[in-house]
Amino acid sequence: MHLHKFEKIWLIFGIAMLAVFLGIVGVQAFTQGQTPAGGMKKIDPEKVDVTAPFDDPGVHQIDDDTYEVVIKAMAYGYEPSEIKVPAGKEIIFKVTSKDVIHSFTIPNTKVNMMVVPGQINEKRYTFNEPGTFLILCNEYCGTGHHFMHTEIEVVEE
Amino acid sequence: MILHSERGPLAGRRTSSAVAATASASERKLALWNIGFAYTAFLIGTLCGLIQVFMRNEMIELPAWLDYYQVLTVHGVTLALVYTTFFIYAFLITGMSRSLGSFGPKVARWSWIGFFVAAAGTVWATIEILSGRASVLYTFYAPLKASGWFYVSLALLIIGTWIISFALIAHYVKWRKANPGVLSPLFAFMTISTLAMWIIACLGVVAAVVFMYIPWAFGWVDTINVELSRTLFWFFGHPLVYFWLLPAYMAWYLVVPKLLGTKVFSDSLARLSFLLFILFSIPVGLHHQLTEPGVADFWKFLQVTLTFMVVIPTLMTAFSLFATFEISGRQKGAKGLFGWVGKLPWNDIRFTSLFISMVFFIPGGAGGIINTSFQLNELVHNTLWVVGHFHITVGTPVAMTFMGISFWLIPYLTGRTLTKTTKNLAFVQIISWSVGMLFMSTAQHVLGLLGAPRRTQHSNYSDHPTVLGWFDGFFSNTSTLALGGIILFFSAMLLMVIVFRLWLIEPRSEKGDLYAEFPIAESDASATPRWLENWWIWIGIAVALILLAYTFPITHMIQDAPPGSKGFINW
Amino acid sequence: MKNKKNPHEADLRGTLISVLTVGILIAVMWFAVYAMYVAL
Ligand code: HEM
Ligand SMILES: [Cu+2]
Ligand SMILES: [Cu+2]
Numbered sequence: 001m002h003l004h005k006f007e008k009i010w011l012i013f014g015i016a017m018l019a020v021f022l023g024i025v026g027v028q029a030f031t032q033g034q035t036p037a038g039g040m041k042k043i044d045p046e047k048v049d050v051t052a053p054f055d056d057p058g059v060h061q062i063d064d065d066t067y068e069v070v071i072k073a074m075a076y077g078y079e080p081s082e083i084k085v086p087a088g089k090e091i092i093f094k095v096t097s098k099d100v101i102h103s104f105t106i107p108n109t110k111v112n113m114m115v116v117p118g119q120i121n122e123k124r125y126t127f128n129e130p131g132t133f134l135i136l137c138n139e140y141c142g143t144g145h146h147f148m149h150t151e152i153e154v155v156e157e
Numbered sequence: 158m159i160l161h162s163e164r165g166p167l168a169g170r171r172t173s174s175a176v177a178a179t180a181s182a183s184e185r186k187l188a189l190w191n192i193g194f195a196y197t198a199f200l201i202g203t204l205c206g207l208i209q210v211f212m213r214n215e216m217i218e219l220p221a222w223l224d225y226y227q228v229l230t231v232h233g234v235t236l237a238l239v240y241t242t243f244f245i246y247a248f249l250i251t252g253m254s255r256s257l258g259s260f261g262p263k264v265a266r267w268s269w270i271g272f273f274v275a276a277a278g279t280v281w282a283t284i285e286i287l288s289g290r291a292s293v294l295y296t297f298y299a300p301l302k303a304s305g306w307f308y309v310s311l312a313l314l315i316i317g318t319w320i321i322s323f324a325l326i327a328h329y330v331k332w333r334k335a336n337p338g339v340l341s342p343l344f345a346f347m348t349i350s351t352l353a354m355w356i357i358a359c360l361g362v363v364a365a366v367v368f369m370y371i372p373w374a375f376g377w378v379d380t381i382n383v384e385l386s387r388t389l390f391w392f393f394g395h396p397l398v399y400f401w402l403l404p405a406y407m408a409w410y411l412v413v414p415k416l417l418g419t420k421v422f423s424d425s426l427a428r429l430s431f432l433l434f435i436l437f438s439i440p441v442g443l444h445h446q447l448t449e450p451g452v453a454d455f456w457k458f459l460q461v462t463l464t465f466m467v468v469i470p471t472l473m474t475a476f477s478l479f480a481t482f483e484i485s486g487r488q489k490g491a492k493g494l495f496g497w498v499g500k501l502p503w504n505d506i507r508f509t510s511l512f513i514s515m516v517f518f519i520p521g522g523a524g525g526i527i528n529t530s531f532q533l534n535e536l537v538h539n540t541l542w543v544v545g546h547f548h549i550t551v552g553t554p555v556a557m558t559f560m561g562i563s564f565w566l567i568p569y570l571t572g573r574t575l576t577k578t579t580k581n582l583a584f585v586q587i588i589s590w591s592v593g594m595l596f597m598s599t600a601q602h603v604l605g606l607l608g609a610p611r612r613t614q615h616s617n618y619s620d621h622p623t624v625l626g627w628f629d630g631f632f633s634n635t636s637t638l639a640l641g642g643i644i645l646f647f648s649a650m651l652l653m654v655i656v657f658r659l660w661l662i663e664p665r666s667e668k669g670d671l672y673a674e675f676p677i678a679e680s681d682a683s684a685t686p687r688w689l690e691n692w693w694i695w696i697g698i699a700v701a702l703i704l705l706a707y708t709f710p711i712t713h714m715i716q717d718a719p720p721g722s723k724g725f726i727n728w
Numbered sequence: 729m730k731n732k733k734n735p736h737e738a739d740l741r742g743t744l745i746s747v748l749t750v751g752i753l754i755a756v757m758w759f760a761v762y763a764m765y766v767a768l
Contacts, residue, residue, distance in 0.1 A: 009744065010748065099727075
């Protein structure tokens with residue numbers, strides 16, 4: 001199998017380019033904790049309301065610099081519907097679903113989480129600026145899917 | 158030394174079996190039925206596309222018995238599953254018949270049976286969707302629960318494709334037996350690679366449908382393991398896109414050089430790239446599940462790495478294609494670095510359509526690399542960006558290649574010719590599709606980066622300022638999506654006119670008419686190592702990679718599963 | 729073109745420049761989106 005010299009150059013260039021992409025995201029993900037939303041915790045989808053932490057949904061301060069936001073998703077809304085968090089602090093979102101698959105997505109942030117029944121999804125994110133952000137569902141969940149949204153208020157601490 | 162050539166009017170016969178230079182009547186008829194079915198789906202699907210862009214702009218309202226998500230389900234099923242699949246089989250059936258000889262009675266019978274099973278499944282699925290029993294979109298994620306018959310009909314569609322696939326494989330095996338020690342013609346080799354990948358890929362969705370969805374939807378079991386069902390779906394879902402793409406690559410590798418009057422650039426590299434697709438297109442499905450729980454980061458990242466590997470055969474393909482262009486141009490006397498560009502047959506719609514397809518695949522492929530770049534996926538996942546992405550991968554490179562193939566395949570099958578008038582129409586069609594797609598997909602990419610969700614009917618989200626940004630500017634505007642959609646729909650209808658003319662109206666072709674030919678370039682296999690065609694090696698490695706990538710995550714999902722979900726009918 | 733029979737020795741300078749351009753285009757798109765992601 002003979003390779004033209006230029007094809008060798010091209011393949012080396014191309015593969016090196018791919019390695020750089022992969023290296024950048026890999027290093028950023030695993031050394032700076034920038035992995036996409038995920039988590040291995042599970043939950044009984046029928047018993048969400050009585051299982052911790054979803055028996056007490058809402059914003060909880062964990063320590064000086066960290067807050068936890070616990071959210072239940074269901075067709076077609078989120079509970080609680082009012083969320084207020086400080087800017088500049090790390091927020092840990094924890095979401096699960098009481099029925100079908102939804103998403104918990106805050107446009108213009110890195111928060112774009114699939115919400116899967118039976119699983120708890122987690123994402124750490126820090127809002128740099130105060131403001132009112134839109135939260136929407138971008139995974140089809142039924143005829144009311146396009147109504148499924150709420151807001152999160154980010155306030156100056 | 159083996160020197161084989163794809164059979165054509167000019168190529169001599171160098172292998173032992175007696176083969177006709179054209180597909181026989183039975184295969185022609187079967188291929189035409191497949192094409193007819195494909196274009197019926199195309200007609201319905203593109204109409205749905207138009208309705209979607211209108212609804213996203215609140216320009217129309219649907220009657221009470223129909224909703225946006227039914228329309229979207231039909232659009233996804235008819236275009237992504239039906240148009241592609243049936244057209245692909247038409248192309249493969251004709252090409253296999255042409256390069257390996259007419260089908261025997263058994264192969265012919267089973268291909269017809271496969272066609273009818275797949276067609277019955279499709280019609281049935283469409284009825285289930287339109288009657289409101291399956292508004293689950295073409296990915297049918299649990300625990301949204303369609304009627305049990307919807308899943309049965311999908312299983313029929315897949316089983317039908319398996320039957321045709323095995324018939325084609327049997328045809329190939331017979332040829333191999335009759336030609337021991339000879340490498341098969343490149344068209345046949347690529348067909349078998351594509352089918353091998355398809356058959357392995359479908360195992361995932363068949364397992365999910367048969368063992369999980371059907372028992373659950375008919376109420377034999379109460380609950381379903383949601384994460385497992387998704388993972389099995391995407392085990393199938395990613396190679397599905399390569400099942401669309403590989404036949405287009407076949408046309409790029411084999412038809413394009415013939416149209417340019419040259420040979421395949423490198424037989425061995427062409428074969429190698431298809432083999433790499435068998436290896437790397439399956440163990441990568443988790444790249445569709447990067448933002449969800451239930452899969453450890455390590456396994457997500459491993460499959461991301463394997464996804465990067467599947468880019469390599471495409472890099473090889475890009476080189477081969479440019480090299481084919483340049484070599485043919487230089488043979489025609491082109492000088493300088495880029496003189497060959499001027500020597501390309503731009504007036505030949507069969508070439509120009511394929512060329513434009515390739516151009517669209519450049520940003521399409523780049524977008525794919527972005528999508529799979531682990532955390533970058535958070536920026537684009539389930540936004541309109543993704544919709545823009547697959548309209549410039551499957552919706553244009555693949556679909557337009559199929560259009561370009563139609564311009565000669567239908568005449569080839571019906572014995573008609575492509576007249577000047579139709580050829581001009583075809584140019585208008587291809588160019589309008591390109592322009593429409595440029596508007597629509599660019600708008601979708603930009604809107605996606607601004608956070609606009611996919612699979613979502615128009616919504617103002619309580620007039621949140623973020624939403625205003627989706628109706629402002631040029632490309633960041635949902636109206637531009639509609640503009641593109643309208644042009645695309647015009648183009649689609651023009652294509653229907655062209656198909657109709659080629660099928661029924663155009664004059665009979667004369668002997669030697671180029672447009673009534675099946676163009677397959679010669680490929681010099683004299684330096685191609687034989688082990689490339691030892692399928693067991695490649696299938697063995699593919700299975701090993703699949704086991705590596707999936708054993709642990711799937712075992713975990715089964716053994717450590719949360720309580721299952723009951724079904725929901727949210728429509 | 730020196731040798732019509734053997735495309736491997738063919739003059740493919742145009743091809744090399746073309747594919748490298750494609751490669752650079754891909755890299756530019758990737759880094760643009762990467763920059764957007766990091767800025768969020
Ligand atoms: C007239 C031409 C077309 C128009 C106007 C069009 C328009 C659209 C639009 C606006 C969407 C997004 C809807 C949403 O997410 O809310 C969509 C989705 C889609 N389109 Fe097209 N499209 C066209 C042709 C095609 C072609 C040729 C293919 C493939 C061969 C295709 C495959 C798809 C798929 C797979 C989806 C996703 C369906 C889903 O999310 O379930 N489209 N189309
Ligand atoms: Cu939703
Ligand atoms: Cu994929």
